[in-house]
Amino acid sequence: MKRATHFFHDQVAVHGGYVYKYSLDLKHREGEGKASPTEIWVQPPGTPAVGMAFIKAFEATGDPQFLQAAVDAAMALVDGQLESGGWSSSIEFDPKGKHADRLRSGKGKPKGKNYSTLDDDKTQSAICLLMQTDKALQFRNPVIHEATV
Template identity: 45%
Template sequence: MLKHLAPVLFVALSCGTALAGGPQPTVVEARGAIERAGAYFRDHLGVAGTYVWKYSLDGQKRVGEGGAVPASIGWVQPPGTPAVGAAFLRIFEVTGDKQWLQSAQLVATALVNTQLESGGWFYKIETDPQKAATWCYRALKVSGKSCHDIKDNPHRNETVLDDNNTQSVLNFLMWFDQASGGSDPDVRTCIDKALHRLMKVQYPNGAFPVFFTGSAPGADVETAAKASIPASWSHEWQKPDRPPYFIVNDNLPRDMGRLFLNAYRTYHDPAYLKAAEKVGDFLLAAQLPAPQQGWAQEYDRSMQPVWGRKFEPPGVVSRETA
């Protein structure tokens, strides 16, 4: 049996049960529950500061998206490694006990050590030194040529913005940087590198690619300024093959906008505010005309809705619009 463990959820469920069915827990009891959950993650489930989505009850089976992962793999995509690091920071905020800041430091170090040369993070990260050599991690000082020459790993330098992946890392690292008083310069260097790299791959219209290794795919292609609805569209899936494609799916613009607003509030760099404003400009341009003035999941260079994956036809979608 697998459990989708998360300290915050554990505490919320524990407190909710107590409030509904019996006397309210005392402050001491609540703190004890929080710290036991945090200690269990840190001391029994963590691997070199990394975590995954789900664990078997004995902690031996570790699962990310798509199934079981080896013992040396940490998961980034929420609720993975950054989410647990953020839970440690929250425990530190609540208790003032520095052991939790130190626990968050282990997570921060793991993420700094697995930042890709492209600037961000893939869905998963490798903690085994020998296996890590198949990735273009900045900490390994991999040059452009040596990164290119790595075999049998097509994702070796692929930054992922899908599903709040890289964004969740940076939001955690910025929180840690503030909570620790900037005690680890490597963390700040990592943050600066990632944010500046993200600004470089932002499309002129304010959108972001879902994945990248170098420049944004199709960044030099002229695109329409405003969304429109095509006169007709294929009811059969058509595989996207000519970038650029501009993605609203899975709340990519929302997560990028929140990231840069957070960065601006944290470091007061006007470039971060400008990046967030450009995201807003893209969303205004991507709003479809009447009578259904919502948003699609994916647009082509004409700023018209197009097929994404086979279950993502062109059209107005409720989740992203909401």
């Protein structure tokens, strides 16, 4: 599990987040469609699902490597939260990208979409990962804690 986490965190993640599928050479990435090199997916089995696997590994072992991977996934969600407070299917971290949205962080596209969705466990799974990460950090990370409440 440690080797897999190291690989996923250091080689596969984009800005701490994940998509659904990867080619063996990691050149092709997909969520519900082709993902850009700077895009992650929120809808499960994307970033929140992977982050929750890291949280469960941390809870089972106490190994800080798993917690750090979960924190990075949670921070990707924090950085990609919409101004409206929730999330959509994916997060595009390039403000010039085709799917860039208006982000709460101010780093998105100023006139991008701003539609939070509850469909397909998008916003709910993001909140769940934030809450579980906040708890694992004993509520001591002010950025994650503020995004959770």
